[in-house]
Amino acid sequence: MFADYSLAELGSIFVMQGFAGLILFSVFVLMALGLAIIFGQMGVINMAHGEFMILGAYVTYFTSQFFLNYLPSLFGAYFFLAMILAFFAAGALGMAVEWLMIRRLYKRPLDTLLATWGLSLILQQVYRSVFGPREVGVELPNWMMGSLPVTDMVEVQINGLFVMALTIAITVAVALLMYKSAWGKQVRAVVQNRVMAGAVGIDTEKVDRYTFGLGCGIAGIAGSAFTMIGSTGPTSGQLYIVDTFLVVVFGGAQSLLGTIASAFTISQAQSTMEFFLSGSMAKVLTLLGVVIILMLRPQGLFVIKVRR
Amino acid sequence: MLKSDRTFFLRPQDMIGIAVLAFLLIVVLPLTLDNFRLQFVGKYLTYAFVALGLVLCWGYAGILSLGQGVFFGLGGYCMAMFLKLEASSVEATKIQTTPGIPDFMDWNQITALPYMWQPFNSLTLTLIAVIMVPALFAFIVGFAMFKRRVGGVYFAIITQALAAIMTILIIGQQGYTGGINGITDLRTLNGWDIRTDSAKTILYFVCVGLLIACILIAYFVKSSKLGRILVAMRDKEDRVRFSGYDVANFKVFVFCLAASLSAIGGAMFTLQVGFMSPSFVGIVPSIEMVIYAAVGGRLSILGAIYGTLLVNWAKTSFSESFPELWLFGLGGLFIAVVLIFPNGIAGLWQSYIAPHLGPLFGGAAKRRASPPATPPAAPPSGTAAPAAAE
Numbered sequence: 190m191f192a193d194y195s196l197a198e199l200g201s202i203f204v205m206q207g208f209a210g211l212i213l214f215s216v217f218v219l220m221a222l223g224l225a226i227i228f229g230q231m232g233v234i235n236m237a238h239g240e241f242m243i244l245g246a247y248v249t250y251f252t253s254q255f256f257l258n259y260l261p262s263l264f265g266a267y268f269f270l271a272m273i274l275a276f277f278a279a280g281a282l283g284m285a286v287e288w289l290m291i292r293r294l295y296k297r298p299l300d301t302l303l304a305t306w307g308l309s310l311i312l313q314q315v316y317r318s319v320f321g322p323r324e325v326g327v328e329l330p331n332w333m334m335g336s337l338p339v340t341d342m343v344e345v346q347i348n349g350l351f352v353m354a355l356t357i358a359i360t361v362a363v364a365l366l367m368y369k370s371a372w373g374k375q376v377r378a379v380v381q382n383r384v385m386a387g388a389v390g391i392d393t394e395k396v397d398r399y400t401f402g403l404g405c406g407i408a409g410i411a412g413s414a415f416t417m418i419g420s421t422g423p424t425s426g427q428l429y430i431v432d433t434f435l436v437v438v439f440g441g442a443q444s445l446l447g448t449i450a451s452a453f454t455i456s457q458a459q460s461t462m463e464f465f466l467s468g469s470m471a472k473v474l475t476l477l478g479v480v481i482i483l484m485l486r487p488q489g490l491f492v493i494k495v496r497r
Numbered sequence: 498m499l500k501s502d503r504t505f506f507l508r509p510q511d512m513i514g515i516a517v518l519a520f521l522l523i524v525v526l527p528l529t530l531d532n533f534r535l536q537f538v539g540k541y542l543t544y545a546f547v548a549l550g551l552v553l554c555w556g557y558a559g560i561l562s563l564g565q566g567v568f569f570g571l572g573g574y575c576m577a578m579f580l581k582l583e584a585s586s587v588e589a590t591k592i593q594t595t596p597g598i599p600d601f602m603d604w605n606q607i608t609a610l611p612y613m614w615q616p617f618n619s620l621t622l623t624l625i626a627v628i629m630v631p632a633l634f635a636f637i638v639g640f641a642m643f644k645r646r647v648g649g650v651y652f653a654i655i656t657q658a659l660a661a662i663m664t665i666l667i668i669g670q671q672g673y674t675g676g677i678n679g680i681t682d683l684r685t686l687n688g689w690d691i692r693t694d695s696a697k698t699i700l701y702f703v704c705v706g707l708l709i710a711c712i713l714i715a716y717f718v719k720s721s722k723l724g725r726i727l728v729a730m731r732d733k734e735d736r737v738r739f740s741g742y743d744v745a746n747f748k749v750f751v752f753c754l755a756a757s758l759s760a761i762g763g764a765m766f767t768l769q770v771g772f773m774s775p776s777f778v779g780i781v782p783s784i785e786m787v788i789y790a791a792v793g794g795r796l797s798i799l800g801a802i803y804g805t806l807l808v809n810w811a812k813t814s815f816s817e818s819f820p821e822l823w824l825f826g827l828g829g830l831f832i833a834v835v836l837i838f839p840n841g842i843a844g845l846w847q848s849y850i851a852p853h854l855g856p857l858f859g860g861a862a863k864r865r866a867s868p869p870a871t872p873p874a875a876p877p878s879g880t881a882a883p884a885a886a887e
Contacts, residue, residue, distance in 0.1 A: 299561045
């Protein structure tokens with residue numbers, strides 16, 4: 190399969206596919222971060238995560254429309270406001286869902302899976318009824334269009350670079366929040382030992398609610414970033430949900446580093462293979478590889494050792 | 498009561514329940530519904546096999562598989578491959594470049610029948626494959642995972658990934674599987690035309706017969722010692738393990754059994770509906786099949802059948818009149834069944850209706866009214882029993 194290409198061409202293919210993989214990686218990381226927080230913290234499987242992401246994407250779309258119609262001079266900066274709005278919209282919805290539904294189900298993880306699946310169906314239909322079944326795409330501001338030539342055969346898109354930078358920023362922010370702030374300490378305490386955390390005076394219910402909100406909010410930001418590289422429809426979220434769950438499980442559910450490492454592995458494997466095989470076979474092989482590794486090593490790549 | 502359990506695996510109230518179901522399916526529905534609607538019921542009943550498997554696997558053993566569509570599909574595809582080969586005889590396909598192979602292979606420039614398809618020239622091998630291929634697949638998956646003590650949510654996610662993989666694979670390998678259209682244009686089973694109305698009616702009754710046989714198998718498993726171990730395992734896995742049982746083997750067994758049951762449903766689906774496509778394999782149909790069992794009552798074998806019929810009937814009638822509303826309804830059903838009535842219709846029946854039947858039917862029904870003691874005693878949340886018990 191390599192015979193048809195010269196060495197230089199092969200090199201640039203790998204770089205370009207690697208770059209495409211990095212964009213996929215960014216989306217995976219942004220989605221998986223939220224999931225990993227929710228799953229790692231509460232053991233809750235949020236099947237509606239993709240729909241929270243799509244909510245963020247729709248918020249971004251409408252913000253861009255608003256700027257286009259009323260504030261065209263500031264259009265270049267709409268994305269930053271959109272991202273903040275997306276975070277709060279998805280986060281608020283997440284907290285509402287936690288309060289209405291999830292908190293009654295903490296002891297029944299499989300049931301949360303079914304309930305959130307139901308929620309995702311309802312949200313999809315809401316999007317379809319309210320925003321229409323057609324996919325919508327945002328208009329990128331000028332500074333985000335085009336690509337930077339690196340060599341004469343390799344060039345990278347600016348929007349891809351932007352999404353990557355955003356991913357790094359969000360990841361760093363989440364890491365700081367989880368590992369350096371007082372609130373993060375409370376979250377980690379609850380993860381490690383819920384009863385003891387409660388006994389030392391942490392309001393575990395409140396921590397749960399805000400953690401769930403935070404996870405969903407990050408999904409909203411992921412949706413915002415998603416509009417930069419693809420169009421949004423009512424069911425776009427579902428396309429990513431299985432991949433993202435595999436990313437989280439593969440990485441080891443409670444490890445932030447593991448999530449990032451596994452998102453990297455999966456996205457790179459997939460996009461590199463995509464060039465040489467058909468897209469569907471690349472996906473099959475990647476998923477199958479992950480499933481087989483998970484069968485051999487069910488705890489995932491990185492594990493936090495906790496005495497229970 | 499214990500004594501009667503030891504002598505025969507069906508309690509009197511189970512026998513009444515099965516008899517009522519059989520009467521409904523064999524006499525009432527064929528007499529009251531026209532042919533068109535009866536075929537719908539036949540199609541729904543094929544899903545009931547999956548729901549039945551899920552009651553055993555999820556309700557009793559606590560293993561939630563979100564990949565039952567894979568097994569349904571494997572069974573269906575095995576059957577479809579046989580029927581397709583029969584429909585693509587050399588005479589019937591002489592306009593193709595390579596006569597004698599299925600049309601979609603010809604369109605995809607495949608010139609010889611792939612090895613994978615060879616066994617499906619024989620009906621006997623096909624029938625064996627319908628049961629064995631999914632069971633073998635389930636064995637490999639289950640063995641690898643349960644031996645390493647993977648369970649609960651992880652198992653659910655991995656089986657869901659398998660459903661995704663299977664769909665992508667079937668759609669991607671168009672030349673071997675018929676791709677997204679699936680295997681269509683099936684005509685005869687050993688020379689017997691399955692497309693006529695009378696054939697469909699006969700297949701309906703075959704389906705009902707098989708379903709009742711499978712229900713009996715399920716009751717047998719449930720009331721055997723094995724069934725008790727499964728329940729014990731669901732409620733306190735460690736204690737069963739410490740008592741000297743190899744928990745994994747029981748899980749593998751029930752998972753394989755559920756897979757085979759689903760596959761029978763899949764094969765009957767292909768026969769009755771006349772095609773098989775990847776849209777019955779993927780994530781969405783697989784998780785929908787879980788809701789059938791959940792609505793009927795995850796702890797009730799007969800409940801699962803009624804649940805399947807009810808949900809599918811609702812789906813058909815809603816999609817006919819208000820397609821927009823159906824997804825709201827289905828989503829709401831998922832949430833309601835988890836939050837409000839975790840034991841499904843069977844749970845509602847046992848706590849609200851069965852007690853009132855006692856006075857009406859006198860002695861015999863009193864015994865029917867007594868079972869509420871059993872299921873509600875198991876905490877409302879099948880899988881979370883350990884947490885609730887503490």
